[in-house]
Amino acid sequence: MTTRLSPHRAANDLTRLLNAAFGTGPDRFPVNVATVAKDYSNQFFPEDPITLVKGDALPNFDGGLYKAPPGKKGWGILYNDAITSPGRINFTLGHELGHYLLHRLLFPDGLECRPQDMVRWDSEYAEIEHEANVFAAGLLMPLDDFRRQIDGRSKPSLDDLGTCADRYRVSLIAAALRWLEYTERRAVLVVSRDGYILWSRSSASALKTGAYFKTSGRPPIAVPSTSLAVRSDLLVKSKGVLPHEADVWLHDPCEEMALLSDQYDFTISLLHLDNASPRWGRDEEEEQDVFDKFAPQTGMRLFEQG
Template sequence: MARERLLTELAGCNSAETLLAAIFRHHPDISAPVPVEDIARRVGITDIRGLSDEVVSSSVLVDGTGVTAVISCSAALSTPRRRFAIAHQLGHFLLKTAREDGPCSARDLSENRRDTLHRKQEAQANRFAAGLLMPKPLMAASLDSLGKPAIAHVVALAASYGVTTEAAASRYLDVTPAACAILFIKHGVVHYARPSRTFPAMAIQRGDAAPSSVLEDKIDQPTAWITVEARDWLILSRDVRSPKVSMQALAKKNDLHLVMLSINAAAERRADEEAEKYATERPSFGRGVDRR
């Protein structure tokens, strides 16, 4: 009976957010790592199969009635990537956007653009997958328990939620109230760069060379926070005071660096207030009036 109620609720949903809300209402005690395969089977996925084709990432084949489906994933996928692929294809199934022109590529599973119908549908499936594997209430509680932003937290969250480091980083930035940004730098080139909602616009983008402040360090040992030149990372107006930007890096194997940038929003507000106060109180030394 509970399963039928869930299926009825899901049938009336038309967005990733409403689908997730319905699923979590029926799983109030869910914890990390989320049992994605059990949830998939409960809502209409009859089988989850392996694919021998290493080029293909994953696919979903929906039956003629649209009520059940089979998900297939490449056998070459790591466990975290396989979990995300299952959640992504489940999103396609529940959103009724399953592809008819072939399976999803690895690129589709990281798509966030919405400028074409295809990209919009892939981005929707990815939003659903991230929300299912890393539920916002659970992630918010995890961030609260971890305390102030630190790059090592991203790696810890990936392990706890059974997702890739990139997926954990993206969800971290979705949920955190802190002003921070995360970058993945490989062989000195930026491969991933994304700010949180409260972080300023970034000048550095995918494909750019990393600033020299990102230096080699011991593998798996986070560096201390250091102050870096804001203009190396941010888009700034010449007439605007540059914020104080701190950076922490974590070196991984194969010349990969995970980088976190952080701005203390409270300190920046105080600095702006002090600057405004100084400008208001500063005496003016204009030329006096000649009274002769």
């Protein structure tokens, strides 16, 4: 029986090396995944290194991990060169490096990664996709650094999260999801289109107090008619902030910070709730639906939107 390396462990190992090499200096971020992939694999897996990282025509895939042609050793990481978003490319590279470190022995011929629309989340294939995403988030956005940018107790705006997205060269959604992993605040991220919730993710403390939307296996949930998610007339330069009474978005009052993404035709709403005592807490924490977490129904890869 073999023990598989966990994505957290793999990302932490690399983060320690990068911290040692760059400290907290200006060159630490964004992580140059192509250089890291080649240098690290050369040093630790000299018989089986990554020798190529580049964009290519991959019409049906965001990226892939490819075995070198017969007679040559090693691997190549390719990304779809039709992708124009630097954050999406960077996350794809991190994701493919995750496949190399975690999965190349399981898939000796390599892997190609589609936008995860139709992939079943409970299959082994989707599990490795999730692991590659966890690795990429850990490598690109280490929590020690993220906490220095936004303290676990502070209440960031979408602009604050956007500044972090730029720092780490990831999408706004990827940065917001990373922040939700460690914030002590009650907050819920909602991505909606045409007045309906596509998917949503709650912070741990929001989840504990019942502040979440369960979207999978149910009819679509409409966003509130008074929310910025549908009141685009209230947005200025595609952005806005609006307080809501109780029972609008959730049982509790909240402040909605919204951003309309023209490029992808959806709205991101970040709902900040008060850190009230969990009056309607439940005894056991309901696990957020995995399908909600990884949001394949959006037809785009979760971390790379926006």
